[in-house]
Amino acid sequence: MKKAYNPQDKYFQKAKDEGYRARSAYKLDAIQKKFHLISAGDRVLDLGAAPGSFMQLVGRIVGDSGIVIGIDLQSIKPFRKSNMKAYEGDIFDENIYEKIGVFEFDVITSDLAPATTGIKSVDAGKSFQLNEQVLEVAKIHLKKGGHVVMKAFPGENHSELIRLTKKQFKTVKPFVPDAVRKSSREVYIVGINKLLA
Numbered sequence: 645m646k647k648a649y650n651p652q653d654k655y656f657q658k659a660k661d662e663g664y665r666a667r668s669a670y671k672l673d674a675i676q677k678k679f680h681l682i683s684a685g686d687r688v689l690d691l692g693a694a695p696g697s698f699m700q701l702v703g704r705i706v707g708d709s710g711i712v713i714g715i716d717l718q719s720i721k722p723f724r725k726s727n728m729k730a731y732e733g734d735i736f737d738e739n740i741y742e743k744i745g746v747f748e749f750d751v752i753t754s755d756l757a758p759a760t761t762g763i764k765s766v767d768a769g770k771s772f773q774l775n776e777q778v779l780e781v782a783k784i785h786l787k788k789g790g791h792v793v794m795k796a797f798p799g800e801n802h803s804e805l806i807r808l809t810k811k812q813f814k815t816v817k818p819f820v821p822d823a824v825r826k827s828s829r830e831v832y833i834v835g836i837n838k839l840l841a
């Protein structure tokens with residue numbers, strides 16, 4: 645029998661106990677534990693960052709010498725640390741990248757999720773478009789040798805997303821963290837070592 649959806653599961657409780665704004669932090673935490681993509685002092689751009697739990701985790705990893713910039717359509721409650729900045733905006737809007745004041749990043753993370761319709765093929769298509777844009781942003785704003793993490797909802801364009809990611813990164817791996825709900829189809833695509841500057 646399929647387990648009932650429990651919004652207040654163990655990761656929800658853990659997030660509350662450990663001061664994270666959302667349980668999503670544990671998805672990135674599992675990715676970091678497996679792939680070690682982010683280091684102290686890194687500059688990290690987080691796309692689709694609200695309410696900010698990825699940013700909180702990244703802030704803890706990069707420390708005071710790093711930089712964490714988040715962008716989301718929704719406003720994000722400001723952080724106390726001056727090296728963590730959140731911007732309200734659309735990742736498709738070119739102007740937003742001028743505003744953030746950092747040109748090149750070591751790592752780009754994306755937990756972008758489209759407003760879902762419930763129609764799997766439509767939602768997967770929208771997620772693909774978001775990830776195409778993540779890869780465009782990575783082309784310009786990710787340093788050579790940098791890494792990307794992006795959330796995907798596999799659909800008919802999934803193999804195209806993997807192909808596009810492989811064009812830009814030396815190694816490409818799919819990963820489903822334990823914190824992804826069993827009812828969800830989401831998978832994270834990890835691109836390691838960007839090939840070109």
Ligand SMILES: C[S@@+](CC[C@H](N)C(=O)[O-])C[C@H]1O[C@@H](n2cnc3c(N)ncnc32)[C@H](O)[C@@H]1O
Pocket residue numbers: 665666668669691692693694695696697698699715716717718733734735736755756757758759774
């Ligand atoms: C699952 S939430 C991110 C949770 C976040 N990683 C955290 O840990 O708190 C996905 C976010 O993607 C954002 N989003 C979707 N399309 C976007 C776009 N075109 N530009 C910016 N943000 C977008 C949504 O507003 C939503 O806040």
